[in-house]
Amino acid sequence: MEFPSPADFTIKTPRGSSSSSAASSSMTERMYSLDSFLQERSNLSDDEDFDLDSSGTRSPFTDSPSHKKYLFPQKEFVDELRPEEIRWFYKNEGEKRWRAFIGYDSLRIECRYRALACDSDGDIDVNERILVRGGLYDVEVENKKCHPIYWTGDVSEIMRGTWYYDGSWQPMEEVYALQIETEHMANFANRRLDEVPAVPQKGPRPVIHNLKFQDFHVDWNAPNEIYLFSESASSKLMRQVTKSLGWQKSGSQLHRGYRYEAMMEDKPPDIAHLVFVVHGIGQKMETGAIVKCCKDLRERVVHLKQKYFPDFDQHNKRSEFLPVEWRSSLKLDGDTVESITPHKMRGMRNILNSSAMDILYYTSPLYRSEITHSLQHEMNRLYALFCSRHPYFEVNGGKVSVVAHSLGCVITYDIITGWNPMKLYDEFVTSVIDEESENAEGSNKLQEEMEQARKRVNELEASLKSVHEKQVKAKQPLQFKLENLFCLGSPLAVFLALRGIRPQSKGTHDHILPTSICKRLFNIYHPSDPVAYRLEPLCLKHYATITPLLIHFYDSSKKTPYLKMKRKAYAAFKSSSEESDHKGGKMDDSTEGSGAEEQDSPGQTRKSGSGKGQKFSLSKWLTDFRANKKGEDSLAAELKMLQKMDSDAEKLQVKMYMDPKDIDKTELEYRLDYQLRERSLENSYMSVLTSHFCYWTNKDIAYFMLTHLHPELQEP
Structure with a gap:
């Protein structure tokens, strides 16, 4: 959407007013009135591009609750541009605007630019950078x-803007803008901006000054009326046609100075909550992907x-997200896996080597510690770098959270809890050797064998010491205390179950993640994500029958805290009356008791729900389905049938896992x-196919995180 030019908002004052009161009134009244335009912007739909840069900040033209303080009155005379009238721009690679x-x-930036221009003695450090x-x-x-600062690549160019194209307010190239500025000041310095030369009764307005370039020329009709005309053949033809029709000039108007004034108050709030975004598998396949995911x-x-909390910035606090790349710097096996990969289906195998292989690496005792140390080191490095750039953060009690995806959840969990299988194994072997040594005091031969075994274990421990030494010795793995851990599409529950974690009779999750380490744990997943698993049944067994909480739609008008x-049981544990359709008491297609036949063994069938030992027969089901639905074997019908099978099987599995009477x-x-x-x-x-990577662009999740990073935004 193009911004309108300032001329559309200017309130004209009577010409020729010379009194001081009139001049003062002119300076006060001739402000750009944006109320109608801002109201139009607020009515745009969410589907419109919200024009955010990679830092997540916007122009105050659309952000600030009091826009007028950033707009400056039109000047009375032509003079040097003040720093407030100049605006600096940046453009990422591949972008046009x-x-x-x-x-x-x-x-x-402008102050540093002017200081460098005046620094003839070289007293200013040119390498000093400005945080933006x-x-x-x-x-x-x-x-x-x-x-x-916190990741590599993504370098953009910057430009100083003094002259701008009408409508788009894009800056003119510096090499041309400098020449036009020099010519403008040489001919119109100290002249009134509202000065209008005499206009003839017939014909176009006279050109009082002209400047020609190779591809275009610039005409001055007045000190504040400057037009650019292209010298291309098509533009010349268009000008001849419009001139013959008696239309006005078809050039593009140029503006000197940006459309609103730069103010020091136009700055983002201080960072009160730092959020590290940790990726899962596949980063090696697409290096830098986590930077884009974090940006989204x-x-x-x-x-x-x-959109929903426009006044929150007045509290001068915000959350900031930093991507954490733990995979790109790791070499692990070098080229060993690459050398043993068959050449058949090489492309697919390379994808698996760059993604799923990370899981095998992490389960390996040799590479696991290297991976955890990489993530631990990177988070500590980023935190130290962040605190050096924002010294107020720790002083003001800033909080830190982690958003982890897929395997990144498991690695983060192991770091903050200090879980180390090698250390546990060493302790176990040592205890066994000590016990056997005590029982073998009367046998010298057996004692010698145990001593040799102890020596061998010590040698193995020494060979692995270089790999996990830093992790074993680290008393405090992270330099900060964790406030929240958001797990997205996480297989953490499976890893914990395989490690022997079992449900407890308490209503807390301290046996999984003590609150002294992390205050809150959130396990967020898409229902179709094949990698995600639930955590609550590892806390209380009967929660396998309780449905997870559904995340609110971000645009829902009413959100229950x-x-x-209230907790809600799965449909398999409801009565038939609760499962009946609200329209006419009809059973829902996804409930049990549908009457579909199942086959226990060849030649035997039974009705669904008629007894125990039920088994699904896919071939029989498809045969009966096609027989009863002749001609309806489309993909949509097949998918609906498969969904019904999946729903019935899920309810049967939950029902077999726990009887309703066991629910406490x-x-x-x-x-x-x-x-x-x-x-x-x-x-x-x-x-x-897509659910495992859908979390980064999901607005429901973004709203959920926003309201939990800042609990004061939650509805009472």
């Missing part, structure tokens, strides 16, 4: 580059905060499992 820095960033874009980037003014999540959180949502009334202190709601047109079987 320049993006404006916020006023706070632009002013500091919400603290995620810094600017090198000398070379006009903008660099990311950050932009949606900022967008929802500005999650702490007040013990409740968790707070819920752990949160499930995304499926959209009406979403197909579960189709979602299997």
Whole structure:
């Protein structure tokens, strides 16, 4: 959407007023009135591009609750541009449009630019960089580059804007803008901006000054009326046609100075909550993907905060998301796996080697410690770097949370809990050797064998010491205390179950993750995500029969607080009256008792729900389905039938796992499992292919995180 030009908002004052009161009134009244335009912007749908940069910040033109303080009155005379009138821009590689820095960033860059221009003695350090874009980037003014601080790549160019194209307000190229500025000041300095030359009764307005370039020329009709005309053949032809028709000039108007003033108050709030975003498998396959995923999540959180909580920035605190790349720096086996990979289906095998192989690496005792140390070191490095750039963070009691995806949840969990299988194994072997040595005091031969075994174990321990030494010795693996751990599409529950974690009779999850280590644990997943598993049944056994809490739609008009949502059992544990359809008491297609036949053994069939030992026969089901539905073997019908089978099998499995009479009334202190709601047109079987990577762009999750990172935003 193009921004309108300032001329559309200017309130004209009577010409020729010379009194001081009139001049003062002119300076006060001739402000750009944006109320109608901002109201139009607020009515845009959510599907419109919200024009956020990678730091998640916007221009105050659309953000600030009091926009007028950033708009400046038109000047009376032509004079030198003040720093407030100049705006700096940046543009990422591959983009066509320049993006404006916020006023706070632009002013500091302009001051450094002017200081360097006046520094003839070289007293100013040209390598000193300015923190911009919400603290995620810094600017090198000398070379006009903008660099990311916490990740690599993503370097953008910056440009100083003085002259702008009408409508788009894109800056003119500096080499041309400098020449036009020099010509403008040489001919119109100290002249009134509202000065209008005499206009002839017939014909176009006279051109009082002209400047020609190779591809275009610029005409001055007045000190504040400057037009650019292209010298291309098509543009010349268009000008001849419009001139013959008596139309006005078809050139593009140029504006001197940006459309609103840069102010030091135009700055983002201080960071009160730092969030590390940890990736799972597949980072080796697409290096830097977590940077984009983190950007997507950050932009949606900022967008929802500005849309639903526009006054929250007045509290001068916000959350910031930093990507954590733990995989790109690891070599692990070198080229060993690559050398043993067969050449048949090489492309598919390379994808598996770059993604699923990370799980095998992590379960290996040789590489596991190297992976955990890489993630631990990277988070500590980023935190130290962040605190050095934001010294107020720890002083003001800043909080830290982690958003982890897939395997990243398991690695993060092991780091903060200090779980180390090698250390446990060493302790176990040592205890066994000590016990056997005590029982073998009367046998010298057996004692010698035990001593040899002890020596061998010590040799193995020494060979692995270099790999996990730092992790074993680290008393405090992270330099910060964790506030929240958000698990997205996490297989953590499976890893814990295989490690022997079993449900307890308490309503807390301290045996999984003590609150002294992390205050809150959230397990968020899509119902079709094949990698995600539930955590609550590992706390209380009967929660296998309790449905997870459904995450609210971000645009829902009424949201029940999650702490007040009552637990709800699966449909398999409801009575038939509860399962009946609300329209006419008809059983839902996904409930049990549908009457479909199942086959126990060849030649025997039984009705669904007629007894125990039920088995599904896919071939029989498909045969009966096609026989009863002649001509209806389309893909949609097949998928619906498979969904019904899946629903029946799921309910049967839950019912066999626990009998309804075993359900007790013990409740968790707070819920752990949160499930995304499926959209009406979403197909579960189709979602299997995309659901594991859908979390970064999901606005429901962004709203959920925003309201839990800042609990004061939750509805009372």
